[in-house]
Amino acid sequence: MDQVKLIIDNKEVAVPNGTTILKAAQQMGINIPTLCHFELKGMGVHNKPGGCRICVVEVEGRRNLAPACVTEVTEGMVVRTNSIRAINARRTVLELLLSDHPADCLKCSKSGNCELQNLAIRFGIREIPFEGEQSTYQLEVSPSIIRDMNKCIMCRRCETICNDFQTVGALSAIERGFPAVVSTAFNQTLAQSPCTFCGQCVAVCPVGALTEVDHTAKVIRSIADEKKTVVVQVAPAVRVALGEEFGMTPGSIVTGQLTAALKALGFDYVFDTDWSADLTIMEEGTELLGRLTKYLNGDKDVKLPILTSCCPAWVNFFEYQFPALKDIPSTAKSPQQMFGAIAKTYFADKIGVKREDMIVVSVMPCLAKKYECGRDEFAVNGNPDVDYSITTRELAHLIKQANIDFASLEEASFDSPLGESTGAGVIFGTTGGVIEAACRTAYEVFTGKTLDKVDFEELRGLEGIRAATIDMNGTKINIGIAHGLSNARKLLEQVERGESQFHAIEVMACPGGCIDGGGQPLHHGNSDIIKARWEAIYKTDRSMPIRKSHENPSIQTLYKEFLGNPCGHKSHELLHTHYFDKKPVIEIDLDKK
Amino acid sequence: MPVRIKIRQENREKIEAICRSFNNNPGELINVLHQTQNFLGYLPAEAQEVIAQNLHIPTAKVYGVVSFYSFFSMIPKGKYPVSVCMGTACYVRGAEKVLDEFKTQLGIGVGETGPDGEFSLASLRCVGACGLAPVALIGEKVHGRLAADDVKVIIEETRKLG
The missing domain is CATH 1.10.10 (Arc Repressor Mutant, subunit A)
Known part of the structure; x- marks a missing residue:
């Protein structure tokens, strides 16, 4: 590639042709401020509208200032990133943005983690000289996401991730000029829109316009209620990310401190979603083998490929976008819901607590889990299997409020029996993990042989779409993996056209899977953080004494004492679900004249 | 659902x-x-x-x-769509006052349709009848050399058309 030589802030630099001024400056350690620009390297997420103009720089011989994020370097270019003209222009841009932004930082849930606030600090803003019209949009509270468009700065990151990376298309810029804002079609609610509640819009929003629905107060009240037995479950991806909220290096594994903190917070039982992930493998793996065996025996009607169903945003996606395929995914509930269903039956009976006196809380890296636990089919007489789902970020707030010094906590372990888990359970936290866990069990059940090596390296990675063939003693199983719903869409379109070569497909909605879920600590576009969490997941797996779900002793006991066989009658009642057609229906109106 | x-x-x-x-x-x-x-x-x-x-x-x-795009509308036009020309010639000859009077008399803003569906109001740029400025169209009919005082009368006349 051709090298281009240019001068930035009096220093010469050579960069490949096509590099932007922003990237060239970054290489030299010059940190030009940005706001709308957002890139998640290696994940195919790139928002570069060049719209906010916070990154303007002076280019010699050019009449107007150039936005560094979208202006490519040219040979001999002379750039000043810190001329008085550039600094003043940036300041004016920021002041104008702030003039239509509610200055309620003290009570904004993004305070301390807001890119607009950081710029105001960096630029030393002490007053906003512009007075003018203020946006007055109504707050929307959906089951997972709060939209406060008065705080929107029109960076359009949410629109980009919702349309390009997820191909969900819930959000678009609407109107023009001052009333321009990101919204749904006809300003319908998110619940009426194609929104999957994946929460990636929240994960990339630089300000407090898109945030999660906060359930921490309800959790605190439940713990304080002496009549209630409060049970908590923690998802795999939480333990490799929570440390970041307490200043630890990304990828720190904090399982011990996490369980200690939950006990210190006063939860009666601290359990593990990894446990119900193992349970999911028993059910989903059995379902997979059942369909495969039928297929191998020549049954032409069997529905293949089987699709995983752990990711609630993915479930929402196919219910809305591909309702005709709703019989293909596994009917197994997600680990969160399996946990709730067992906690409020088997476990409640075991400890002699009535269903209505038990509160099940989940700590999830996810916003769609909030929606999922509120689904009508996951409740018994209005009493939900999982009462509240809080995010990794909400848990960090809870711990900070409770004066717990997280880093110095003495490590504790999960309670028994719903806290015993395997390495197979923990890899659910990343893309490829669910299907690898399923392969570990399916292989041994199908072949009757013990795996020499439990690591299926061919299923791992962070590429958006991956394919691998697993040899089960001569029977070749083709596996597809997608993360990001745009990638899932490609695989689903193959299925729709009858061209799919896969027997099983795993889908996770978020980049990298749950490790970068919408409820995780904010990475502000640093994909190294996601990589570090990804490595930590596999490190945790390697450290586990048992690494196959079917060898989990407490799962074996559960089947012996309570469920009977995987995919048996009781399992179907408690651990399986069905899906709905949510695509808008266009009906012919006979009355309308 | x-x-x-x-x-x-x-x-x-x-x-x-x-x-x-x-x-x-x-x-x-x-x-x-x-x-x-x-x-x-x-x-x-x-x-x-x-x-x-x-x-x-x-x-x-x-x-x-x-x-x-302002050309696109989600509101059905009235039976008598009113378009007031705001082109340069009409504007300098008082089109804004005419438009304001339409707003007052019809009780609707630009881009809106009255609750009875009779009238809708729009503003547009130059209909090519600058010699008649200021101009308003009601349906296909051109009303020229308008003053604010004329507005009430032509609305009533139009209504009488049924």
Whole structure:
């Protein structure tokens, strides 16, 4: 590639042709401020509208200032990133943005983690000289996401991730000029829109316009209620990310401190979603083998490929976008819901607590889990299997409020029996993990042989779409993996056209899977953080004494004492679900004249 | 529960035909919207939903385009659509006062339709009748050399047409 030589802030630099001024400056350690620009390297997420103009720089011989994020370097270019003209222009841009932004930082849930606030600090803003019209949009509270468009700065990151990376298309810029804002079609609610509640819009929003629905107060009240037995479950991806909220290096594994903190917070039982992930493998793996065996025996009607169903945003996606395929995914509930269903039956009976006196809380890296636990089919007489789902970020707030010094906590372990888990359970936290866990069990059940090596390296990675063939003693199983719903869409379109070569497909909605879920600590576009969490997941797996779900002793006991066989009658009642057609229906109106 | 959208069969068929005439190409969205608005007189939500499904694009994107361009309207025009010319010649001869008087007399703003569906109000740029400035159109009929005082009278005359 051709090298281009240019001068930035009096220093010469050579960069490949096509590099932007922003990237060239970054290489030299010059940190030009940005706001709308957002890139998640290696994940195919790139928002570069060049719209906010916070990154303007002076280019010699050019009449107007150039936005560094979208202006490519040219040979001999002379750039000043810190001329008085550039600094003043940036300041004016920021002041104008702030003039239509509610200055309620003290009570904004993004305070301390807001890119607009950081710029105001960096630029030393002490007053906003512009007075003018203020946006007055109504707050929307959906089951997972709060939209406060008065705080929107029109960076359009949410629109980009919702349309390009997820191909969900819930959000678009609407109107023009001052009333321009990101919204749904006809300003319908998110619940009426194609929104999957994946929460990636929240994960990339630089300000407090898109945030999660906060359930921490309800959790605190439940713990304080002496009549209630409060049970908590923690998802795999939480333990490799929570440390970041307490200043630890990304990828720190904090399982011990996490369980200690939950006990210190006063939860009666601290359990593990990894446990119900193992349970999911028993059910989903059995379902997979059942369909495969039928297929191998020549049954032409069997529905293949089987699709995983752990990711609630993915479930929402196919219910809305591909309702005709709703019989293909596994009917197994997600680990969160399996946990709730067992906690409020088997476990409640075991400890002699009535269903209505038990509160099940989940700590999830996810916003769609909030929606999922509120689904009508996951409740018994209005009493939900999982009462509240809080995010990794909400848990960090809870711990900070409770004066717990997280880093110095003495490590504790999960309670028994719903806290015993395997390495197979923990890899659910990343893309490829669910299907690898399923392969570990399916292989041994199908072949009757013990795996020499439990690591299926061919299923791992962070590429958006991956394919691998697993040899089960001569029977070749083709596996597809997608993360990001745009990638899932490609695989689903193959299925729709009858061209799919896969027997099983795993889908996770978020980049990298749950490790970068919408409820995780904010990475502000640093994909190294996601990589570090990804490595930590596999490190945790390697450290586990048992690494196959079917060898989990407490799962074996559960089947012996309570469920009977995987995919048996009781399992179907408690651990399986069905899906709905949510695509808008266009009906012919006979009355309308 | 899925959102249910109601539309008359002939409208649905016509919109689908318009989409097909552009090969259901999402790049032709604006042309599809133009022709649909020509047919229906406006672009109700159900029409946008049909267009989105046929062009395989999100409804939010269709709505984004409809709400961006002032030419597109989601409100049906009145039986007598009033358009006040705000072109240069009309403007300097007092078109703004005429427009304001229409707003007052009809009780609606620009881009709106009255609750009885009789009148709607729009402003436009130059109808090529500058010699008659200021000009207002009511339906196809041109009213020239208007003053604010004339507005009440021509509204009443129009109403009498039934």
